[in-house]
Amino acid sequence: MESINKSDNNFEQCLKCTICTVYCPVLAVNPQFPGPKHGGPDQERLRLKMPSFYDEANKYCMNCKRCEVACPSNVRIGDIIQKAKLKYSRHRPSVRDFFLSHTDLVGTLSSPFAPLVNKALGWNVTKQILDGVLKVDRHRTFPKYSHEKFTSWMKKHADEQKQYPHQLCYFHGCYVNYNFPDLGKDLVRIMNAFGYGVELLEEEKCCGVALISNGFVGQARKQAETNLKSIRKAVSQEKAVILTSSTCAMTLRDEYPHVLNLDNKDVRDHIEIATRFIYRMIHETKAFDVSKLKFRNRPLKIAYHTPCHLEKLGWEYYSLELLRLIPNINLTVLKPNCCGIGGTYGFKKENYENAQKIGAPLFKEIEEGDFDFIVSDCETCKWQIEMSTSKKCIHPISVFAQALD
Amino acid sequence: MKIEKLMNEYDVIIIGGGATGAGTLRDCSLRGLKAALIERSDIATGATGRNHGLLHSGARYAVTDQESAQECISENQILRHIARHCVDETDGFFISLPDDDLAFQNKFVASCQMAGIRADVLDPKEALSLEPSMNPSAIGAVRVPDGSIDPFRLTASNIQDAKAHGATVLTYHLVTELLHRQGTITGVRATDMRTGEQTELHAPIVVNACGIWGAHLAQMAGVKISMFPAKGALLIYGHRVNKIVLNRCRKPSDADILVPGDTICLIGTTSTKVPYDEIDNMYVLPEEVEILRKGAQELSPILEKTRILRCYAGVRPLVASDDDPSGRSVSRGIVLFDHEKRDGLKGFITITGGKLMTYRLMAEKATDLVCEKLDVNKKCETAHIKLPGSREEKETTLKKLYSMPISIQESMVYRHGDMAEKMSKNNTINNSLVCECEEVSYGEVSYAIDHMDVHNLIDLRRRTRVGMGTCQGEFCACRAIGILAKQKQICPTREKEELIAFLNERWKGVKPIAWGDSLRESQYASWVYESVCGLGDENKK
Numbered sequence: 001m002e003s004i005n006k007s008d009n010n011f012e013q014c015l016k017c018t019i020c021t022v023y024c025p026v027l028a029v030n031p032q033f034p035g036p037k038h039g040g041p042d043q044e045r046l047r048l049k050m051p052s053f054y055d056e057a058n059k060y061c062m063n064c065k066r067c068e069v070a071c072p073s074n075v076r077i078g079d080i081i082q083k084a085k086l087k088y089s090r091h092r093p094s095v096r097d098f099f100l101s102h103t104d105l106v107g108t109l110s111s112p113f114a115p116l117v118n119k120a121l122g123w124n125v126t127k128q129i130l131d132g133v134l135k136v137d138r139h140r141t142f143p144k145y146s147h148e149k150f151t152s153w154m155k156k157h158a159d160e161q162k163q164y165p166h167q168l169c170y171f172h173g174c175y176v177n178y179n180f181p182d183l184g185k186d187l188v189r190i191m192n193a194f195g196y197g198v199e200l201l202e203e204e205k206c207c208g209v210a211l212i213s214n215g216f217v218g219q220a221r222k223q224a225e226t227n228l229k230s231i232r233k234a235v236s237q238e239k240a241v242i243l244t245s246s247t248c249a250m251t252l253r254d255e256y257p258h259v260l261n262l263d264n265k266d267v268r269d270h271i272e273i274a275t276r277f278i279y280r281m282i283h284e285t286k287a288f289d290v291s292k293l294k295f296r297n298r299p300l301k302i303a304y305h306t307p308c309h310l311e312k313l314g315w316e317y318y319s320l321e322l323l324r325l326i327p328n329i330n331l332t333v334l335k336p337n338c339c340g341i342g343g344t345y346g347f348k349k350e351n352y353e354n355a356q357k358i359g360a361p362l363f364k365e366i367e368e369g370d371f372d373f374i375v376s377d378c379e380t381c382k383w384q385i386e387m388s389t390s391k392k393c394i395h396p397i398s399v400f401a402q403a404l405d
Numbered sequence: 406m407k408i409e410k411l412m413n414e415y416d417v418i419i420i421g422g423g424a425t426g427a428g429t430l431r432d433c434s435l436r437g438l439k440a441a442l443i444e445r446s447d448i449a450t451g452a453t454g455r456n457h458g459l460l461h462s463g464a465r466y467a468v469t470d471q472e473s474a475q476e477c478i479s480e481n482q483i484l485r486h487i488a489r490h491c492v493d494e495t496d497g498f499f500i501s502l503p504d505d506d507l508a509f510q511n512k513f514v515a516s517c518q519m520a521g522i523r524a525d526v527l528d529p530k531e532a533l534s535l536e537p538s539m540n541p542s543a544i545g546a547v548r549v550p551d552g553s554i555d556p557f558r559l560t561a562s563n564i565q566d567a568k569a570h571g572a573t574v575l576t577y578h579l580v581t582e583l584l585h586r587q588g589t590i591t592g593v594r595a596t597d598m599r600t601g602e603q604t605e606l607h608a609p610i611v612v613n614a615c616g617i618w619g620a621h622l623a624q625m626a627g628v629k630i631s632m633f634p635a636k637g638a639l640l641i642y643g644h645r646v647n648k649i650v651l652n653r654c655r656k657p658s659d660a661d662i663l664v665p666g667d668t669i670c671l672i673g674t675t676s677t678k679v680p681y682d683e684i685d686n687m688y689v690l691p692e693e694v695e696i697l698r699k700g701a702q703e704l705s706p707i708l709e710k711t712r713i714l715r716c717y718a719g720v721r722p723l724v725a726s727d728d729d730p731s732g733r734s735v736s737r738g739i740v741l742f743d744h745e746k747r748d749g750l751k752g753f754i755t756i757t758g759g760k761l762m763t764y765r766l767m768a769e770k771a772t773d774l775v776c777e778k779l780d781v782n783k784k785c786e787t788a789h790i791k792l793p794g795s796r797e798e799k800e801t802t803l804k805k806l807y808s809m810p811i812s813i814q815e816s817m818v819y820r821h822g823d824m825a826e827k828m829s830k831n832n833t834i835n836n837s838l839v840c841e842c843e844e845v846s847y848g849e850v851s852y853a854i855d856h857m858d859v860h861n862l863i864d865l866r867r868r869t870r871v872g873m874g875t876c877q878g879e880f881c882a883c884r885a886i887g888i889l890a891k892q893k894q895i896c897p898t899r900e901k902e903e904l905i906a907f908l909n910e911r912w913k914g915v916k917p918i919a920w921g922d923s924l925r926e927s928q929y930a931s932w933v934y935e936s937v938c939g940l941g942d943e944n945k946k
Contacts, residue, residue, distance in 0.1 A: 009707075009710055009711055009712070012643050012644070012711070012712040012875070012922055013922055014875070015876075015922070015925055015926045015929045016841070016842070016875070016876040016879055016880060016926070016929075017929060018880075034810065034812070037841070038838075038841055042841050042842055043812055045643070045644045045668055045842070045874075045875065046668060046812060046815075046816070046844065048644050048645055048646075049644070049645040049665075049667070049668050050815070052811075052815055053811070053812050053815050053816070054811070054812075055810055055811050055812045056811070057810060073922075073925075
């Protein structure tokens with residue numbers, strides 16, 4: 001365990017300019033939250049003096065990292081708050097927190113009974129029980145579980161994938177594996193069209209982002225070590241490691257070293273989202289030739305919502321560029337507002353109201369825009385948008401795959 | 406200028422609002438004397454507010470000065486009891502680095518034991534696990550009961566208690582003349598520095614508790630005290646890196662004590678003789694900054710990468726002993742002059758020398774002499790009557806602040822002990838923050854302005870830590886001046902002047918270490934105030 005009064009002094013770079021406070025989506029709707037500057041660098045100084053200064057209201061931080069994007073002094077504000085939560089909070093995770101964050105376990109248990117589980121999660125009585133007993137807000141709709149896991153599908157098609165001249169590894173994440181294998185299949189289709197076969201990592205665990213935010217740091221570190229081991233192996237075989245989930249990508253790249261103190265310098269640059277990989281293959285190495293692709297040429301009026309964690313990575317550009325390759329597309333980039341879900345954050349009863357308030361400007365913009373559907377890289381943004389608006393929300397990879405003839 | 410002849414009659418007048426003056430005022434008041442204190446500036450502005458804030462165990466003096474060591478350990482235990490809210494019981498290490506002679510450690514431990522100071526030799530590895538910031542190459546470590554003490558709060562608390570016992574406090578009053586009658590001092594004439602009004606105060610005894618400035622007051626009274634001003638510079642780091650005081654286990658020298666004081670830690674000191682006429686104008690030189698940085702990094706290597714917040718220098722009131730006016734044998738001990746016996750001047754006594762640690766003992770000695778002269782037969786009780794703020798368990802006070810965020814609760818109780826209760830009315834406005842770095846609430850600022858002799862922002866800083874955090878007033882100064890203006894009915898022109906004075910005072914301490922993030926932050930602050938708020942024309946910083 002790290003000793004309590006040691007610090008890498010990153011918080012000292014803060015000039016108190018307070019830009020982060022203006023960008024924080026939580027503070028705008030919940031004055032109980034001390035805010036990024038105050039809960040972060042300001043109070044870090046006090047916590048280093050005495051751990052009893054830790055303010056439990058820091059739990060309201062949804063770890064969107066918008067503060068870090070806004071910070072002109074390179075202070076890792078979100079990380080400081082996350083670490084403080086893990087280090088000082090006296091609040092123990094509840095049963096609910098356990099179920100929300102152990103996605104591998106819950107997914108593995110649910111998949112075989114997917115039709116039943118999906119039906120049951122839709123019943124009012126189930127929602128009432130989840131709300132009353134577990135404090136998972138009853139307004140929430142749950143993502144449906146898939147009967148066949150993505151990994152099972154991949155195993156069936158492994159030989160087929162080996163036929164392609166090049167190979168890459170896909171970190172599918174829990175959502176693709178347990179809930180929505182179609183996104184993974186779309187990715188495989190695109191990569192195959194470019195002449196790349198897709199493999200799974202030797203062993204993949206949940207990236208652990210929910211474990212970190214719910215306080216299960218030991219379990220998160222264990223899973224992170226497994227993932228890093230698999231990624232190292234893939235990298236040593238000169239295979240790219242790509243993801244479709246922006247949050248998983250941010251976790252593997254940044255949360256591992258900054259929050260879990262795991263060194264990933266050797267592989268960090270090899271981890272990227274699929275849309276960036278495609279962009280680089282088209283423009284840098286010229287390995288992908290778009291002119292060979294055939295599109296359906298169907299008119300589309302869509303809007304793109306930037307997930308906070310993708311903005312943190314600075315990579316929304318690549319997803320937008322991919323969408324712009326589709327002919328006859330009318331693409332609107334929505335204002336950079338947070339949707340409010342924050343992974344498991346918005347599922348919690350105590351955060352539901354604020355999550356919806358945070359997302360309100362985004363929902364309004366979506367409803368007023370008369371779009372065919374919304375596009376976003378993040379699965380939890382998708383759930384939030386689909387629950388809170390009348391529109392579907394689709395991953396850019398799926399949009400691209402479906403546009404192919 | 407109007408001269409008011411107020412019939413201000415007292416039993417005793419104390420000149421000097423440092424810890425010694427405040428302590429003497431309290432002691433006199435507790436013994437039933439009608440006492441007044443006069444200070445030309447704010448309380449705790451001289452050496453009291455410009456030292457290390459170290460609650461000495463006495464270990465530092467054990468080898469060279471047994472008497473001081475014994476005084477320290479005895480006062481150390483008393484202060485933990487009577488001024489608990491001003492004391493942080495951190496303990497201290499005396500560490501030996503590879504360059505230091507380990508043989509000194511034996512001598513040191515033996516001397517500590519002789520003075521009655523607990524001194525436990527620790528395995529350096531164990532010491533490192535207790536204090537991870539200490540130099541890992543240490544070859545020896547001794548644990549002693551050092552701590553840290555806040556001199557501003559200590560002085561303020563003495564003043565509060567004295568006032569509760571009927572004392573009068575006149576800050577911002579400059580003594581212009583000592584009133585004489587037939588070889589006896591009978592009182593003082595003072596000028597109110599803010600209004601220019603003159604006042605006379607009368608008393609059979611006047612106590613000179615002016616520290617280094619006492620030489621000047623003595624001269625005014627027609628007697629001579631030889632003082633040898635010694636400047637000591639200190640550096641403040643941006644946050645509390647060590648939780649245990651770190652000392653070098655060697656003969657006392659420059660930059661060898663690192664004290665965790667409240668939210669920060671500070672390294673000191675240097676020691677340079679300065680001419681008496683320069684004591685009002687102390688600044689820190691680049692070479693002093695270098696000495697301090699080097700010493701600090703030897704004690705705790707992480708300090709090389711830690712932000713330096715500011716620096717300051719104070720003047721030690723060293724007094725030449727009467728047997729040796731040349732100053733060769735300068736004492737750091739307590740000096741009490743009965744000028745009636747010494748110089749044939751009745752009604753005037755001087756209490757000086759000593760150190761912050763022994764302020765209470767100095768006050769006791771001075772008050773004993775005052776009582777003897779006034780023929781008052783009352784015993785000193787300051788060694789066991791607790792100061793306001795230290796009279797209730799921390800947990801009890803915390804419970805009374807239920808409506809506040811925990812960080813504000815903790816900060817307020819850390820600073821004011823049980824007095825915090827009066828500062829929170831558990832309502833939204835009082836719970837809102839003025840200073841975000843140091844968690845100073847509106848209620849705390851408001852209470853200090855109304856009840857703690859605050860006349861400007863700099864006074865307010867000494868009571869509450871407004872502007873003492875890493876932003877050095879960037880955000881809190883304009884908020885605080887608004888509250889001050891409202892409660893003291895200050896006009897907008899003076900409001901601006903006060904703000905400028907405060908920001909310039911902050912900049913003075915930052916300037917010698919203005920590089921890296923501290924410089925960036927200062928520039929940002931000046932941009933906010935000069936360019937955005939238009940404080941530019943007047944602000945020549």
